[in-house]
Structure formats: C-alpha cells, structure tokens
Amino acid sequence: MAVRIQAEDLGVSYGDTLVWENINLDIDEPGLVSILGPNGVGKSTFMYTINKILEPTKGRVLLDGKDVMEMTFKDIAKKVAYVPQASGETFAMTVMDTVLMGRYPHSGYTVTQEDLEIAADCLQKMNMGNYAMRMFNELSAGQHQRVMIARGLAQEPELLMLDEPTSNLDIYHQIHTMRLLRDIAHQKGIVVLIICHDLNIASRFSDRVIMFSKGTVHSDGPAEKVLTAETIQDVYNVKAEIVPVDGRPYVIFHADETSE
Secondary structure, three states: OOOOEEEEEEEEEEOOEEEEEEEEEEEOOOEEEEEEOOOOOOHHHHHHHHOOOOOOOEEEEEEOOEEHHHOOHHHHHHHEEEEOOOOOOOOOOEHHHHHHHHHHHHHOOOOOHHHHHHHHHHHHHOOOHHHOOOEHHHOOHHHHHHHHHHHHHHOOOOEEEEEOOOOOOOHHHHHHHHHHHHHHHHHHOOEEEEEOOOHHHHHHHOOEEEEEEOOEEEEEEOHHHHOOHHHHHHHHOEEEEEEEEOOEEEEEEEEEEEOO
16 A cells, blocks of 8 residues: 655755755655656655655655654654665675565564565566575676665565666666566555656656756646656756657657757
C-alpha cells in the first residue's frame, strides 16, 4: 500500500540561500512519479526533507499524516527507501551483503532465510543475480547503480525514492530499470519517486511528472500536460518541439536555439 506524502507550505534554505518556499504537494496514489527541473532547483532537497536528512526552514512533510520530524529514522525506514545519486563510494563487502543492508529496518542484524530470498530476488530483477558473491568494490559504476537499486527494493518500502537511478546505465538498462520501477509501483501499489534529467525517459514511463523551477512547482500532472514546448522554454530556456510517440510526448531539442 502506498504511503501518502504531503508537503505543506514547505520551505528550505541553506544558510542565507533560499532554495524554495511555499511548496504544496500531495502524492497519494501509487505509481511512478518523476521530479524534473534544472540543476539547483531543489529536487534532491525535496527528497532530503521526506526522509529527515534535512529539516525544513518552514512548513512540514507528512507521511500518512505524521510529521517526519517527529518520527524516528527507523520508523521512516520501514516506510521509505532512498537510493542516492551514484557516487564513487564503494563497500568492501559482497554484493549480497550490500543488498541485505536493505533488510535491516525489518530484521535488524539477524539475517533470515526470507531476507536472503528477498535479496536474491531483487538482484535477479536488476540482472545482477550472477554477481551476488562478487565484491561490491570490484564492480563498474553502472553495476554499482543496479546493486543499490536492488538494495532499495529489498527494503520493501511503501515509498521508494531514487535520485537519478539511470545516470550510469546504458540504454538497455535504463529502459529495463524504468520499466521495472513502474511495474513494481503498479503491482505492489507503492509510490516510486525518482529524480530524472532525461525528459523522454520520464515521459515514457511516468504516471505523474512534477516540474520544479525557480523556487516553486512550475507544473504537475501527466507527461502530456507538463512536457510542452512552452514549459521547456520557460523552465530550461531551450526551444523544443514535442511529437507524440506511442501516446506519450517526445521532446526534440533545438540545441542551437536558446535564449540568452
């Protein structure tokens, strides 16, 4: 069952720098939700406020009606799994042990047979089953990304948040991963919330698109409502043409036609 996420008059500042204020969002239906927008508009910051990494300057975030700032990190982890943006960090442990870290909110330090089966299944879903006994720090960046997504899936959350989950993946694994995340959202009835910079990947697989720009939510809705030539010009300062492909908007950029 999907957790309900509500942002009420949410505002965040880093020191004297205001990221955004008066953000009001209600995500209460299962599905794949993509957060789009230029660099620096607060996409990752929004996720940080949901999982209590960052305390809002103003307003609050509610999970099923509870203020996250009044919840323990363990209680949040039982509902929310977070897969950060890919980094150069590696772990000197096996791939299986890395994925089993996702089971900690449920089982603590005791690994059960069920935990092993769930972790193995998540690795299979990410096409990493044959790497279970390999050392995590021996893998490529793209393989790291797939293992970390498997760890998030193993947590069996009601809300799965991923920061640029396809950034290090080849085209095949981008499509495979996005299709898998969408299908899991629908089959398990959960919210999968992703940050994405590829507008066409987001368009193809998302049930809902939220566009951040200039300290606020610029637009919110299905891809055909959000991904318009006017929105892309306004938000990204890039001219684009929108053509329908398989019933979804496909963005063709005019790279030599930007406004100064």
